[in-house]
Amino acid sequence: MTQPATAATSPSRPPTLAGVRHCLAVASGKGGVGKSTVAANLAMALHHSGLRVGLLDADIYGPSVPLMFGLNTVDPQRTPLPLEKYGLRLMSMGFLVSPEQAVIWRGPKVAQAVQAFLAQIDWGELDVLVIDLPPGTGDAQLTLSQSAPLTGAVIVTTPGEVSLIDARKGVKMFREVRVPILGIVENMSYFVDDTGKRTSIFGTGGGLKLALETGVPFLGELPIDPRVSECVDGGEPIVRRYPDSPVAQAYATIAQTIWQTLQSRQAETLPQVQL
Numbered sequence: 540m541t542q543p544a545t546a547a548t549s550p551s552r553p554p555t556l557a558g559v560r561h562c563l564a565v566a567s568g569k570g571g572v573g574k575s576t577v578a579a580n581l582a583m584a585l586h587h588s589g590l591r592v593g594l595l596d597a598d599i600y601g602p603s604v605p606l607m608f609g610l611n612t613v614d615p616q617r618t619p620l621p622l623e624k625y626g627l628r629l630m631s632m633g634f635l636v637s638p639e640q641a642v643i644w645r646g647p648k649v650a651q652a653v654q655a656f657l658a659q660i661d662w663g664e665l666d667v668l669v670i671d672l673p674p675g676t677g678d679a680q681l682t683l684s685q686s687a688p689l690t691g692a693v694i695v696t697t698p699g700e701v702s703l704i705d706a707r708k709g710v711k712m713f714r715e716v717r718v719p720i721l722g723i724v725e726n727m728s729y730f731v732d733d734t735g736k737r738t739s740i741f742g743t744g745g746g747l748k749l750a751l752e753t754g755v756p757f758l759g760e761l762p763i764d765p766r767v768s769e770c771v772d773g774g775e776p777i778v779r780r781y782p783d784s785p786v787a788q789a790y791a792t793i794a795q796t797i798w799q800t801l802q803s804r805q806a807e808t809l810p811q812v813q814l
């Protein structure tokens with residue numbers, strides 16, 4: 540079993556990205572729990588509430604943003620200006636290199652690529668930059684957690700015990716690098732059939748359990764909906780494609796809570812004005 544990588548010497552936070560008010564990482568220890576889907580839909584939901592939002596796909600080996608937003612062209616000459624779609628500013632390593640090229644990069648080269656990539660992107664003015672982290676708690680995740688000026692992280696898990704084991708590692712990693720964990724989102728919590736019957740397919744209560752165990756807020760549950768995958772294939776996140784669906788409504792609530800938390804954190808760090 541791989542252990543979470545250890546934080547490098549200095550846990551101090553890096554300077555903020557010019558023009559970006561909040562950087563929010565979406566992470567989990569385990570692969571396939573829906574991080575990229577959550578990152579994309581959370582970004583859309585934040586944008587729908589009137590904010591200027593960017594989405595950085597930091598998964599070098601398995602980028603998702605090109606597919607999820609129907610932007611499947613690789614151009615190594617691309618300038619570090621994000622692409623615009625549905626009102627979001629998007630950047631992915633997948634716009635620059637194909638996953639086949641990326642797999643030959645290993646260890647320090649990945650860390651360097653991620654750092655260089657981050658430093659070059661000109662996001663303009665953003666209220667929130669959502670960062671979709673690759674699965675795991677290894678070097679790439681750790682480098683990103685330390686080199687991006689993260690305001691906070693959201694941990695995604697599915698309700699079952701196997702996913703929780705890895706999500707715990709994610710919580711530990713962010714604590715080591717002193718990034719506040721804003722909350723836990725449980726994805727694929729239940730399925731509601733045509734008769735309205737609710738079935739828990741991947742277990743129950745894992746997200747809440749992890750939240751209680753770690754003292755991190757529980758942000759909410761996202762139901763299983765086959766339209767989520769259909770929307771990935773169609774290049775349009777479900778929050779935009781089916782805004783009235785229960786999944787989209789759940790995202791809207793979670794996005795609102797996250798935004799409130801980000802704002803209160805900013806207020807806490809502002810200098811106190813003496814009256």
Ligand SMILES: Nc1ncnc2c1ncn2[C@@H]1O[C@H](COP(=O)(O)OP(=O)(O)OP(=O)(O)O)[C@@H](O)[C@H]1O
Binds near residue numbers: 569572726786
């Ligand atoms: N709530 C949901 N209902 C139905 N399908 C979902 C839901 N959330 C995610 N999926 C589907 O699950 C699959 C995995 O999702 P996703 O790619 O977002 O996971 P990930 O954690 O980013 O994976 P990786 O670890 O490979 O980066 C995708 O096919 C996605 O469409």
Ligand SMILES: [Mg+2]
Binds near residue numbers: 574576601673
């Ligand atoms: Mg992903």
